[in-house]
Structure formats: structure tokens, C-alpha cells
Amino acid sequence: MTNVASLAPLRNVLIATLLVLFSSAALAQEAGPSAGAPQAEPATSETAPAEVTPSEAGAAQSQTARLLEILKDDAARAALIDELERAAAAPAPGSAAGDAAPAAEPPASIGRSLALFTQEIAENTAHQLQRGWHSLAGAKRMFSSLGTNQVEVLIDAFGDLLLVIAITVAIFLTLRGLMTPVYRRMGARASDSSLVHTAFLFAGSVLLDMLIVLAAWGIGTVIAVLVFGQFGNIGIRQTLYLNAFLVVETIKVAVRAVLSPVAKGLRPLPLSDGAARALSRSANIVVSVLGYGQLLVVPIINSNATYLAGRSMSALILLFVLAYLVTLVLRRRRPVSEWLMRRISPPQPVLDEDGQPTGEMAPSQKTPSRLVRTLAQSWHWFALAYLAVMFFIVLTRPATAVFAAVFASVEIVLAVVVASLVSAMIAKAIARGVSLPESLNARLPMLERRLNRLIPSFLIAVRIAIGVALILFALDVIGAIDVAGWLGTDLGLRFTGTTASVTLILVMALAFWLAMTSWVDYRLNRDPLTAPTARETTLLSLLRNAVTIVLVVLTLMFCLSEIGIDIGPLLASAGVLGLAIGFGAQKMVQDIITGVFIQFENAVNVGDVVTLAGTSGVVEKLTVRSVSLRDLNGVFHVIPFSSVDMVSNFTRGFAYFVADMGVAYREDTSEAKQAMFDAFEELRQNPEHAPSIVGDFEWFGLNSFGASEIILRGRIKTLPGKQWGIGRAYNEIVKRIFDDRNIEIPFPHQTIYFGERKDGSTQTLHVASEGEKGE
Template sequence: MPLYSGLSVTRLHLMHLRNIVLLLLIPFVLLPRAMAASDPAGVNPSQAVASAHTQGKQEEQEKPGEEAEQQASYAALANILDDENSRADLIQQLRAAADGKQSDVTPQLAPGSDSQDDPPTLLDSITGVTRHYSGVVSNKLAVLHNTLTHAPQHRFNQGVFLQALSRFALLSGATFAFYFAARLVIAPLLRRVGHWGRKTHERYKSGVKAVLVLLGAFAAELGLLLAAVMVGQLLGQYLSDGSRVLARQQALFLNAFALMEFFKLLLRMIFCPGYPEIRRFPIGDQGARYWNNRLSLVSGFIGYSSMVVVPIIANQTSLQIAAVVNFMLMLGTTLYILLLIVRNKRVLQQELERLANRSLAFFSVFIRAFSLVWHWLAITYFVVLFFLTQFDPGNSLKFMVTATVKSLMMISIGALLSGLLTRWISRHISLSADMRRNYPQLQQRINVYVSGGLKICRILVVCSVILMLLDAWHLFDLGHWLTDDVGARMVDALLRIAIIMFFSVLGWTLLASLIENRLATDAHGRPQPSARTRTLLTLFRNALSVIISTITIMIILSEIGVNIAPLLAGAGALGLAVSFGSQTLVKDVITGVFIQFENGMNTGDLVTIGDVTGVVERMTIRSVGVRQDTGAYHIIPYSSITTFANFVRGIGSFVANYDVSRNENIDKVNTILREAVSELMQKPDIGPLVIGEPNFGGVVGLTNQAFTVRVSFTTQALKQWTVRFALDGLVKNHFEAAGIKPPYQAVQVINNSDAPDADPSSAAGSHILPSS
């Protein structure tokens, strides 16, 4: 080959020998990393073999382990050769070693720096996960194969076996007898306490005492379980008689007894077959007994067979026989459970639907979703349990039972907390009458804030339960995530956001309440704010809400890692562009500000703006809303207002002109007019509305048929029409009583009968036609 041209044969053989040695040393260098990557957390396959042998067979147990390590090293080398980048690095390093160049770089399982710069694609991630778990499964199968083929046989001693069996039966029988007898003793007490909790719940409509009763029953039964374990340990020390084999078998039983009976205790707290008074779930007595008995039977059979029977058979006979027994027991149990699931699929789904219909809306969503997939989850659970118990019966069952117990406890606690939060969300906080009068919107705001905060807490509870469930099943390392930089930063950001929101809401509530207190009706004699003050305070409250919301959003964005500097710069540029494109809007705002400071108009004023006359109903920073007496509502921008009239500025006035016939006496007319005005001023509902004395102008107009008299009034603001309408009625009555007539229009018809060409039939007299 060209690579080896010019080298001697001896040097060529030496290089080949060195390359072969490097290839053989690479797996042993990478062995710890490969074993760490292939060993899943929480499962130790070697413990199953170690637990099945006695302490005198340690050397025989090391042989399968060495072969497993060799196979793992071969798998690690295969992983290096399977990856293109790591394979290229390995070839390059080997060629450098062949050329006599020294390299400090050790061949690594991970790709080189070039591949680390490029982010992995989705296909690469899926391939890596598939390769990882396929390697885990292959290693597990290899360990199981080596255990079955190379496990030593044990000599069966019938006498020792019968002696151990008798003591084991005595220990288990005494432990179970003590535990069941203690449960029978406290059964009446639990029923009585449960009946008290049920009556209290029905009387006060509160589930707190019923939950406390359930927790008390759980604590009582847990105490009995601990007492039974202690009795079993004391009796086991007496029965073991110093034998390590007997002590180990008794320890296996006590561990299985504590774990499985605790799991059954949780089932009893869920279904409460013997204590319907304590049961918190709407399940009938027959259904509760059905599911509790079957689940307890199945769990106890799986637990005691995998954790006690199979290890004892492996210790007394061989691992092959123990594996066959374990396979047959688990296969039969799994088939029975699958048949039980398929048979009750429809019934349990209907029961869950009924439970969802009776539950709150928040819980009904989860219950309906669970009713659709519960059978798939149960089938997956027991199939996985079947396969795991074939690799490592004791440890895998402990892992599954522990994860199940944690899941049940987390779900129960999460459901309890969510239920309490849901009950509190539906309640309302009521303030005193004085507080509601002085701060009209405070109660509503507090209820909105409390309800929103409790809803956020409920969401956090659900998310926490989900994370803890994933951690319990080793699908997510919650502890590592919380101590990691990403998790710590996320938790810190959430806490900062919560603090920012709290102080923002608190500041807005305090400021808005102070403004509303200034605007509220005061029953203690405090003077009411003017219309200008009300308008300015309302505008200030609106501007304050916009400012606080904007600042809060900006701070939150900065806390979650968003750079707000470009946002601020973009907002400035956008504001400049908008200001050029919306000059009318800017003019509206500026004009509105000056109108407010000049106190030109306020809400409730009667104004005339252009050809629109009406009452001001709403004033914003850009426009004014005017309601006409016809009901029409006009929105008038401030920039279109050049002049306007306000009828509510201090006083009102009007001038009343009355026309009478030219034939009437002027003095008489003035006298009667003064009498009418005098009577008007004496009316209690009209007189106080007039400011000062009326001004009589005398005769102000004269025509061929009439003359005009005048009187003028100064009144309170917006009261001029009230006074004018009352005055017109009195003047009419007084003029009619005095015989003063209104002007008439005279039309004279001339008789032309004396004319030579006149028609005699058309001759007529002269008539005066009145005209009003």
C-alpha cells in the first residue's frame, strides 16, 4: 500500500501489532462509560444473581459478569464504529500512531468537535434514543442468558428445607394473624369515626372533616402495619437461631410484607370495602369490594411470588428453575389481569363518565380523558411489569410498586389540593358596607385577583403532580432539573414574575381605590368633587392603568430573557412614524389636554358644539361624547372644536318678550306684567331659582297692530327654561283675566259698487278679519 511504502518488513509487522493492541485496549478504556450509558437508573441486574446465590459461590458468579463486561466492551466498540464522525477520528488517530506521531487525544465514544458544532437533527435524536434503549435491552438479555446458562446448581437438602419451611410458615402465619387481628379490633372504631365524619359533612357541607377522618383511618392502619412488621422482626430474630439463610429468607418475607401490605392499605383507603362511611369516591359497596379484592389478590400474588418464592427457589435449587417458575407465574397473572381489564373496560368507562358528570368542570376534563385511555394504561403497565420481572424480579417489582405508590399518593394529594382550591375559587369575599361605599370597585377587584391567583395555583399543582409522576417513573429527573442551571433559572424567573405581578396589582389596586374613593359619594358630609375633578381623575386612572400595564409587561419580558432594548428603540421609531402619519390624532390629544386644563367642559354639562346641542356623557383624551335630547350620541374629536357654548358655567338668563294689541293701555299692560312676575317670585319652587330682581324693559317694540313689552331674568345654571315656562303660563292667565288682547291683523275690503263698470252682484261691504 502507498501508506507503508518505504518501510521495512519488520517495522510493518510492528505497526500492525501496535494497531491490533490499540484496538483491543479501546473497549477496556471505554468500558466504564459504556456501562454507565447502558445501565438504566433504578435497576441493577447483578443484584438478582447475587441474591440467588450463597456467599460461598462468589467466584462462580464472577464468570458470567466478566463475559457480560466483554460483551459490553464489544458493544462500545461497535458504537464507535457505527458513528461516522467517531469512526473517522479513530482512523485518523490510528494512522497518526502508525506514522510514529504521538497524540495526546484518546479515542472517544462521542463525536468530534466538528459534529458538536452542528445541532443534531430530529432523525439523529430518534436514532440515538433507539440505539440507546436497544443496547439496554440487548445487555439485559445477555445478562439473563448468562445467568440461566452459567448459574450453578445447588444440592437440595430435604431436612434443611423442611426446617426452614416450618419456621418460615410460623413467622408468616404469626405476622399475618397479628395484623388481621389488630385490624378487626379497630374496625368498629373506624366505622364510628367514619359515620361521624359523614354526618358532619352532610350537616355543614364541608369535606374537610371527612378528609381528616380518611387520613386518620390511614394513619391508624399504617400504625398497625408498622407494629406487625416489628412483631415479625422480633419473632424472626428468635426463629432464625443464628442461621444466615433463615435470616435472609425471613428478611425477604418481611420486606415483601411491608411493601405489599402498604400497597393494599392504599387500595383499602381508595375503595374502603368495609367502611362505606369513610369512602370518598362515589362507588357502590359491591363495586368497591369487587375491585379491592381482585387488585389486592393480584398485587399480593405478584409481590410475594416475585419477592419471596422465586428467590427462595433460586437459593434452594437453581436459577433456571426459579426463572421458569417466575415466567409461568407472571405469565398466568398477566393473562388474568388482561382478561379482567378487557371484561370491565366498558363498565368502568361508564362509571367514570357518570363520575365526570357529577364532578366539577375542572376535574371532569381529566376524568373523561382518563376514561378513554385507562385500559391502555393498565395493559401497558402490566405488560412492562411482566418483562421487567423476567430480568430482575425483586428489584423491578420494588421499582414498579414504589412508583405506583408514589403516583397514587401524588395524585391523591394533588386532587385534594385542587379540590380545595376549586372550592375557594367559587367563594367570594364580602367587605363591609362602609368599605363598599368608600371604595366601590375594591370588592370586585379583590375577588378577581383572588380567583385568578387560586386558578394559577391550581395549574401549578397540576404541573407539579405531572413532573413528580414523571420523576417517580424515572422518565424525568426532577431533582437534577431543579439543581441544574435551566431549572434553577426557570424557577427563579417564575418567582420573580410572581413578585412583580403581586406588587403591580397591589400598586394599581391602591391607586385606583384612592381615586375611586375621591370620586365616591360621601355620606359623612364631605363636599363632592367638581365635574372637572371627576373628569381629570377618570382620565388619570385610565392613563395610570396603561402605564402600569406597559411597565409590568416590559419587566416581565426582561425577566424571561427577552432583550427589551430593541423593543424600546422600535417603539420610539414606531411612535415617531405614527406621529407623522397621525397628526390629527396628536392634535386631538393636545387640544383635549388644554380643554381639560382650562375647564372648558365636564361630564354632565349642557353644551353646544357646532350644530350639536346636548349633554356631555363621556370625555376621553381624544374626543368628547355628546348626547342630544333626541337620543343621538355624537363623538366629536377635539381637533374639530373651534368654538363651543357651555350652558352650565355659573348662571343662566333669558329675555321674555310679550306682544299685545296696539289698542291696549301701556300702563295697564306693564302693571299686569309686574303682577304676573310678582306671583312667579312668590312660588317656593320657582322663586329660589331666580338670582336678583327681574329687569323690566317697558315697551321695546311698536308696529301697526301691536307693541312689545319685555322682562329679563337671571337664574341658576340650566334653570332658565324652568323659570321661562312658568312665567309664560302666569302672563297668559293674568292678561286674559285683565282683558288684554293679543294683536290682530286687520284686512279691509273696499266696496266698489259705485264704480261705472262694477258688477252689482259683486258689491259687498267692508269686513275686518282678525289675525292672531
């Protein structure tokens, strides 16, 4: 279609031409010969008009040809009329209105701007509806030129083409029939092959199908050259048919590549065999009618009848295709709705008691929303509305606009197919998940789980982006939104740059987080010979949590900054808020700071036996704020680090059992010492306790004098945490040896006092003998 902006020179030429014609007619009327008036003398060389040069004549002829071209085109003629109306309504350059400087108008308010905008939309809509109604009312004249003459022309033309058509179709169908088993074998191999192998098989099938089309077209061309016309020449009708055959069958190759009606393994779309064959037949009918009709029938009628008859035939073909599509939509509305619902909620495999699939499928438990169900069940209304718009365009718009709408529809369909293919591949990737080697899972046990949690979310976001891009592309193709123009504006450039920056920031943050957590997992899951200590486990866990928090905060700040939000006030507010929280939670801040320093000093680890804040027990849990102990009685204690002023760790490096043995004053210390050494040697010979002893028995000698015993002290060096078990076993052996060697272990003695008289006498104590007891 001719661009409206290019009509301005032609508009000026037309206005100048009309002015010259009107002025010439007026001058001729004023200076024309009256009755009885003498004839004017012939013009002399001085008054003769200037001779027109060849270049000026060629320019005028070119302008005239362009003007005729515009007048023949309905849309260009309407645009030219609009330009002339605006030119007639505009003031003349030399008028007072044109000379006067425009008065400065105050800026319009928001309400007035909105009113002017809606008024412009309403006026344009009414104008378009009026033009559409007039075009629709005059559409019946479009088919007035069709009659029996066109039928005779077509019969005569196809009589000449019958041989070429029969040969090309026969060769094409024969080759297709021979290659159908090959396609099926390729599809069977693709079903059990990898993605790369399947892609090669798919490309090979498309190439083979295209070679069949080229072979049939080439043989048909040779027959046309040898049989029709002079040798080496080809008729125009045969050329039209062969070109139409090549174009139509190439489009059918693309349709078969997408639907693959005979090879399920090569089918990229999730369709059943019956649905693929039905769609392939319908698409072949539409492509054949449109292709052969527009590329063969219409040119033949144009050349042998009239241009108007050819245009009428083109519109009739398009109306036939629209009617067929309406019938197809109404017939297939329920199967397509069921297919859409299955795609929204696909059936799940039934598992047996062992968790293995039984081969049966059960309905999905996931219920889609009501809006999604409504859209899936009402798809045919959208399709019918689209076909109604196409029907209106066919009847009211010129052929160029009709073909532009058809090409736009084809572009949208291709975009939908490509988006569906990509979306199906993403859906398969999500369902398949990420599987890592067992060796890597042993080192990084959480990596596969994290990837299977992050990658599906990322792929879902990609599918949403594809859907949005598809919608914008469709709106741009139909002319509703100039997406390309908007992206070229400052706002569009800023939007795309911001989107790319935010996406890059998020991807880099996720990659850094995965690398950091994987490194921590690697350090925590090394070989058993180099297993991490409890301190490393605690510090690495704290490091992972701290880095995660810092990374989230920094990523959020960078994203807000890229979006255009000034993070300065946000940082200031965060600082004030942090100060307020610090004053209000001093105890918690003290807990955190003390806990961090205790961890860096390696004072406490998980599994240690410690005494904290007067409580002894085994450390079960460490956080950045508190330590959790379980004492000997099984009581669980949570102790904040702020209340810890001293840490007593009984399981660091090594330990001692201090043996304090009390013997009677009458016993020989050398004999008791030897007994204690003998007890240690016996303990060391015990295979159960020997691995826990890491040194010889250390003798300290007589440590102190008690009320009824003397204290002998020795010490046994053990592994950390083993001192209590070693001490109990040693005490048991010492008791047995002391009993065997008659070494007294004193116990408290009690003296009975019967009182005393003033003269110093006391009562007599009678002790009965054994015989007296019996009596």
C-alpha cells in the same frame, strides 16, 4: 446497585492481579525444574520476598470481598466487563499512539453531528435489545431451582407462625369492625362541614386507623415474645412476619385514607362508593401479595433453601401480581373509561323554571375534543404497555433493578394521587367561585365579577402546571430525563428564574390592576350623600382606561425583558411607529389632547346642556376623543374635540332666566313693573317651582324701545338646567296678570293705503252700517 464510576479501582486491581498471575505462570514455566536438573537452593534472607504487613493483607482482603460482591451482581458484573473491554481496547500509556498528541480535528458539521448522535442512539438501542434478548432467553433458568423442597419449607415456617398470624389478624379485624360505624359517622359529619373541619376529621380517621394497626402489631409481638423461644426472646420468623404485617398494613392505611371505602365524606378522590370499594380490594390484594411475599416468604426461602430459590420465588410473586393487574385492567377498562369521560364532561344539574335545581342531572353540553376522548377510551393500552415493560424487567433484570422499578412506580402513583387531590380541590374552588359580603359588593360592585373571571383562569393555569410537573417527575423517576440535573445547569437555572420572575410580574400587575379598578369603583359607588359628580365619573373612567393600557404595555415590556428579548429595538420600532401614526393621524391626536384638557378644565360633563361647534344639546357620552350630544329634536350628534373652539355650558353652578316683556307705548311702566314683580311672587308661591328659584327677582328697567313696544327687562336666578321651565311658567303668569290689568302687549299694526290723485284727492271709502249689512 454498584455505581459504575466506583468500578475503576476494582478494574485496575483485577487487571493487575491477572497480569501478576500470567507473569508468575510464565516465569514458573521458564524457570521450572527440568528432568535431571539439580534442584535450586533455598532462598536466602537476601533473596526472600518481602513480608506482607497486616494492613496490606486487610486491604487485599477488602478488595477481594468487593470483587466477589460485584461478580455476584449481574448488573455490576456486566458493567465491569464493559469497563474491562474498553480498557483492553484503549492504547497503552507508553505506546506511540498514546504518546502522540491527538491531531486537531476540524469542527463537525451539523449533519455529521446529527448522524453521530443518531448512530450512538441506534448502537445503544441495539446493544440493550441484544442484552435483553439474551437475558430473556436465559430467564427460564430462573425457575429451575423451585421445587417441592421450598413448599415444605413454607409449610413448616407457617406452622410456627399460625398462632401469631391468627392472633394479629383476629385482633385487627375485630378492631376494624368496631370502628367502622365511627368512620361512617365521621364521614357523615365531614360531608356538611367546612374545609378545615373536614381536614381535622380526615387526619383523625387516619390516626385512628393507624392506632388499630399498631395495637394488633403490639399484641402480636407480646404473644410472640411470651410463647415462642425462651422467655423475653422472639424467633426470627415471628419477627419477619410482624415486620411484614406492620409495613403492609401501614401501606393499606394510606390506601384507605385515599380511597376511604366506608366513609364517603372523608374521600378526597371523586369516586363512587362502589368504585372506591373495588379499588380498595384490588389494592389490598396487590399490597398483601407483594408485601408478605417479599418481606416474609422470600427471606424464609433464602435462609432455609438457597439464594437462587428465593430469587425465583420473588420473581414468581411479581409475575403473579402482574398477571392479576393485567386481568384487572381488562375487566375494568370500560368503567374506567366512562369515569374518565364523566370527569372530562361532568353532568350538569337540571334547573326548573325559577332557576332552582330539580335534583336531576343531565349530560354536559360541552363536548371534549377527539384526542381527549381517544385518550380516555384507550387508557388500558397504556396500562398494559406499562405492565409489559414491568414483565420484561422482572424476567431480564436483577432483583435490585426490579425493586427500583417497583419503587419508581409507587412514587409515580403517589405523585398522581397527590396531583389528583390538589386538582380536585382546585376544581371545587373553581366551581364554588368567589363570594364577597354584600356590604363590600355594594361599595365594589365589579370586584366579585372580576375575581370570578381571573381566579378560575389562574387556577386552570395552576392545574396545567401541576400536570406538567407530574409528567416531568414521572420521566425523571423512570430515568428518561434527568430533570434535577437539568435544573442544576445554567439553562435550567435561567429557565426557573425567568419563569418565577415572569409569574411574579404578572401577579403583581394583576394585583395592581385589581387595586386600581377597585379604588375607582369605590369612588364611583360612594354613599348617596357624597355621590360623585359627572366630572369625577368621566375623569375616573378615563383614568381607569389609561392606567389599564399603560399597565398592559409595561407588563409586556417587563416580561419580554425577563425572557431575554432585547426590548431596545422594540422600543425604537414603537417610537418610529408612533411617530408615523402621529403624522398620519394628526386629527385624532389633536382630538385626544384637546379632550384631555377640556376634561381637566371641567368644561363638560355627562348630563350637561351645552353648545359645541354650533350644536346645542345634552351631553350623553364623553370619550377621550369626542363628545356625544342629543339635541331637542332627539338627534344624536358626535362632535370631535378638535372642532370645538368654544364650550357654552348652560348647567354650571346656577342659571338665569332673562324676562324681556314688551308693552305698548301708552302703558305706564311702573304699573307693568309691579305686574312683573307680582307674577314672580306668585311663581315663588308655587311648590313645584319654588325649589328651583334661588334668588329674588332682579329688575333692570326699561331696556330698549321697539317699533311698537317698549322692552322691560328682569331676571330670575335658578338652579342649573331649570331656567327654561321657570321661564315658561313665569311667562304664563305674566300674560294672565297683564290681561287682568288691561296692560297691552303690543303686536304688529298694518296701515292700508288706497292711493292718491295728483290733485291730492283720493277715493271715498264707504263703511256700511249694521242695518245696511242686513239688507
